[in-house]
Amino acid sequence: MPELPEVETTRRGIEPHLSRRRIAALDIRQPQLRWPIPRDIQQAVGQRIDAIQRRAKYLLLRLQQGTILMHLGMTGSLRILPADRPPGKHDHVDIHLDNRTLLRFNDPRRFGAMLWWTDAPETHPLLRNLGPEPLTPAFDGNHLWGRSRGRRNAVKNFLMDGHVVVGVGNIYASEALFLAGIHPNRAAGRIARQRYDKLAGAVKQILSDAITLGGTTLRDFTSADGEPGYFAQQLLVYGRTGQPCVHCGNTVRQRRIGQRSSFYCGRCQR
DNA sequence: CCCTGAACCTGACCGC
């Protein structure tokens, strides 16, 4: 479900409900996620939530002492609900707040994660070696160009590598490459500096536009209050196999690159 | 260091 815009939409949705509240209880019905939820996460109970942050596709609940680190995987979602709402299928965790509400974590495929970390969040092994945030000045064409020298990997895989830049998933990678006119299968190391300027700009534009529209709802994504995202209507190539390219009318193609479906126009993208 | 493919898990859908 979630790429960066969906995670950011979720963060913005839950923030006003969590900020400055205390955690009253943690109800863990299914601890077997991507990694088991650690027992010592119970240290969170009784603590006040000072901030809700995002790093890459991770959500960070910053408590007085310690951080709950969450990832939504492919199918995870978070909802704010009344405390007495009975849990349904795949509702694995409830974080009860001190005002008779709860934050509910649902994840059918259980690729998501909920972890506990007491040191500075940026020192966590999962966060330590991540690339820059795409919507900051640290990410630009020069960064992509420099990191790509000598790499024979397809540029789409390169762009989705979290050590290069975070937050660009399968949908937005296809979309950004289309906007930049770059073929997804082109070797990353064989793309000129100028074209990387364009690609970095396309990534920034596509992600910020998607955030503005509340993310992309393909099947089941909803924000924390249950609203779908409206960016799906803006998708130019993703999921449009066989339909005409919006620029040139050529047929949109689909092929597997690095285990993932990729969508592109063979005429506009070189 | 770079790259590839397997693995984790459930559910929807399609053809027979």
Added chain:
DNA sequence: TGCGGTCAGGTTCAGG
């Protein structure tokens, strides 16, 4: 109706 195969928004890990 059932069964097998394919696909799905992510990311780590092992191995070459």
